[in-house]
Amino acid sequence: MTDKTPPPQVWPTLQAADARGMIRFLVDVFGFEETVVHGDGDVVEHAELSWPLGGGIMLGSDREGKVWSLRPGTFGCYVVCDDPDELYSRAKNAGAEIIEELNETGYGSRGFIVRDPEGNLWSFGTYRGEPTAT
Template identity: 75%
Template sequence: MTNDNIPEPQVWPTLRAKDAPALIRFLVDVFGFEETAVYGTEGTVEHAQLSWPLGGGIMLGSDRESGPWKLTPGTFGAYVVCNDPDALYARARSAGAEIIDEMTDTDYGSRGFAVRDPEGNLWSFGTYRGEPRKS
């Protein structure tokens, strides 16, 4: 599904996973990311792109022993804007995700929660869309 109102992402947060195929399934099935591209063989993910329905997304791949792009699995953290945090919270809880910050309303106008994925990465979901850019 293409939406002309959603700008193409220009910044792609990235992470590595011990079990990238399982993490992809979790992020798609529980959080609602869209599996846009996955390249690899025999359980190893060389590159995956997961798009977020409201715009943007992440890239990830299987952990590598060495190389210039070595990242430690389980050390990633992200804030993701969502329109219905209550529904996503219920979905995450029913899937057995580890809730690390219960649903809350902030003094800056956001409603959201935080969770740890099976690899140990931290995800915060909320309605806060950031401050407007200065023109």
């Protein structure tokens, strides 16, 4: 049986002062998978990182004169994960700034909030959202 799930059609995006460093952090600490990176030297024109449970993000280097411009450190994202305890441990061991400790929410999620080296906020938890009406 093959998975017929369509690829994600909503891509959160961010820009980074050190895009290659950000990619390494997101892959090595959070567990994103590097799908593609376009660019030369320190400049990343376009990168896609996949999340193992589905979806992904796009990012690139912060550069003068871009039409699509987001100040580094202004991004925030919620990411579903199966093992928040293990991910929390990895983030803490890597020196990531913990904004909210691992906890249980009133809506049935277990998770935490962390700031990456560029100042972006990441919330990881087990809550998968409410089912949509079909």
